[in-house]
Amino acid sequence: MxxxxxxxxxxxxxxxxxxxxxxxxxxxxxxxxxxxxxxxxxxxxxxxxxxxxxxxxxxxxxxxxxxxxxxxxxxxxxxxxxxxxxxxxxxxxxxxxxxxxxxxxxxxxxxxxxxxxxxxxxxxxxxxxxxxxxxxxxxxxxxxxxxxxxxxxxxxxxxxxxxxxxxPAADEPAVTYAGRPQRLAVHGGGWGMGTYLEKINELERHYELDIVIASEADCDVSNTRHRYWMNDPSWEAWEKGPETGKHTFPRFGEIKAGESPVFATQESHHRLYDLIKGAKAIVSKPGGATLLDSLSSATPVVFLEPFGPHEQRNADLWTQLGFGIPYEQWKLADFSPELLEPLHEALLAHRKAAxxxxxxxxxxxxxx
Known part of the structure; x- marks a missing residue:
């Protein structure tokens, strides 16, 4: 080839x-x-x-x-x-x-x-x-x-x-659902777009959160119940890594109050995926890359407002296949974890079928 x-x-x-x-x-x-x-x-x-x-x-x-x-x-x-x-x-x-x-x-x-x-x-x-x-x-x-x-x-x-x-983001066994903490991965795609920050007050009553922020102004990083993560603001996708001369996954790091963040990347996959694979669900707008993360990790998606018609169709497909649930529907069930596990099981059964x-x-x- x-x-x-x-x-x-x-x-x-x-x-x-x-x-x-x-x-x-x-x-x-x-x-x-x-x-x-x-x-x-x-x-x-x-x-x-x-x-x-x-x-x-x-x-x-x-x-x-x-x-x-x-x-x-x-x-x-x-x-x-x-x-x-x-x-x-x-x-x-x-x-x-x-x-x-x-x-x-x-x-x-x-x-x-x-x-x-x-x-x-x-x-x-x-x-x-x-x-x-x-x-x-x-x-x-x-x-x-x-x-x-x-x-x-x-x-x-x-x-x-x-x-x-x-x-696939990785070719490794999925983390068992019972083995995952009561934690959600909450993000707005690569640009931090969408309504995800508006949902934190509701979600934090039921789950611990991994929240991907665009700047420290987005959240109260002194709230130690949650973890906050961010792409290095100086990183740009069109700039190649000086060490390899190749494009790299985003430099990604945890943001802690009073500490300088340590941003890092890796060769095989994006570091956000390492949070997603151990979460009970992804709470995000339904972008195509989010579907790929969901399928690879067998992590259900709770869908927020889509960016456009193509993302609405993404959500429709994932809902049809039993892999995701609209946020408002989950909210009506009081954010029940029992509603998420069947979605994980469906993803687990299909994650390598294609x-x-x-x-x-x-x-x-x-x-x-």
């Missing part, structure tokens, strides 16, 4: 984390693979505004929900001089095998196909949500036939209520 180029985005972490998981899993199978992040190929003034948008979306989820309804033409932001250098390097290296997580890359792939012949490219468009997310909706609006040149691969088949394949995408790449009869 030839070198795989994994095209992802760091705008949020819903594409970025699965892409790095896949890069690691391919390398473990002795397949050369490289993750390339889209934001390194946009003009500087647009790139500099990402942190501002991240802050705005964190403090006002309604603004984020409105923004995703209006697909933008990302070509207005592309640094075509940088792209030309990238494509020249790909051409010299004879790169032909691509796995695409973000729709923004379609324009660049089409340019590459014009240089080397699109028929010579082997491209999987890997969808981690049950419906098109904003970057894919954007390219669909401006290039309606984009998928005709490539191969679409859906991890989840919402129409038939199935998991087709998965990108093959991993990395393994499918080796199976010509299925994927090729």
């Amino acid at each position: 030839g070198r795989k180029t994994i095209l992802t985005s760091g705008f949020g972490l819903g594409f970025y984390i699965p892409a790095l998981l896949l890069e690691y899993q391919l390398s473990e199978r002795q397949v050369p693979a490289e993750a390339v992040v889209f934001e390194n190929f946009i003009v500087k003034e647009k790139k500099d505004k990402i942190a501002e948008s991240r802050h705005d979306y964190h403090i006002n989820f309604a603004v984020a929900r409105v923004a995703q309804k209006f697909p933008m033409d990302i070509r207005d932001s592309i640094d075509f001089a940088a792209v030309d250098q990238l494509l020249a390097a790909w051409e010299r290296e004879r790169r032909r095998d691509f796995i695409v997580f973000s729709g923004h890359w379609i324009y660049i792939l089409d340019m590459y196909g014009e240089r080397v012949g699109s028929e010579s490219l082997n491209v999987d468009l890997l969808y981690v949500d049950t419906d098109l997310s904003p970057s894919w909706k954007s390219v669909k609006k401006y290039v309606p036939d984009y998928a005709e040149r490539y191969r679409e691969v859906w991890l989840f088949d919402a129409a038939n209520g199935q998991i087709r394949c998965r990108v 093959p991993s995408y990395a393994d499918l790449l080796f199976d010509n009869s299925i994927m090729r």
Whole structure:
């Protein structure tokens, strides 16, 4: 198998984390693979505004929900001089095998196909949500036939209520439900978006919490009943680690009152997963990467308000499969732990029923 180029985005972490998981899993199978992040190929003034948008979306989820309804033409932001250098390097290296997580890359792939012949490219468009997310909706609006040149691969088949394949966060036995503390993992995805902070007062009456915050201003970190975690504010997905020259999982650490946090990363998976795999449930908006964490760890999801229609469909599928429950429904049952355990058991029974995408790449009869 030839070198795989994994095209992802760091705008949020819903594409970025699965892409790095896949890069690691391919390398473990002795397949050369490289993750390339889209934001390194946009003009500087647009790139500099990402942190501002991240802050705005964190403090006002309604603004984020409105923004995703209006697909933008990302070509207005592309640094075509940088792209030309990238494509020249790909051409010299004879790169032909691509796995695409973000729709923004379609324009660049089409340019590459014009240089080397699109028929010579082997491209999987890997969808981690049950419906098109904003970057894919954007390219669909401006290039309606984009998928005709490539191969679409859906991890989840919402129409038939199935998991087709998965990108596991780890390949280890699930923690038994009885062996998990009365603790929840509470987060808002890579940008800390959603209504999760509003639920803490209700949840803390019943559970201890691992809360992922965007800044220390989000919570009272002196409340020692809970644990608070945060990505290193200086870490950016599009910057490579100086030690390895590769993109890294977020530097992640515990925030304690009066102590300097120690942020760290690891090669195999994101450190948030180490909290999720031992939790009774994930309380979060229903992003695609959250579904992958849930399936890999057999940890149920309690769904908060979705970011957009694609996340609502994610929640619908997980509810249909018996893997998750809407927050308000759980609240009506007084946050009963007894409602969660059957969801864990259903996940446990299905967590490896579907093959991993990395393994499918080796199976010509299925994927090729």
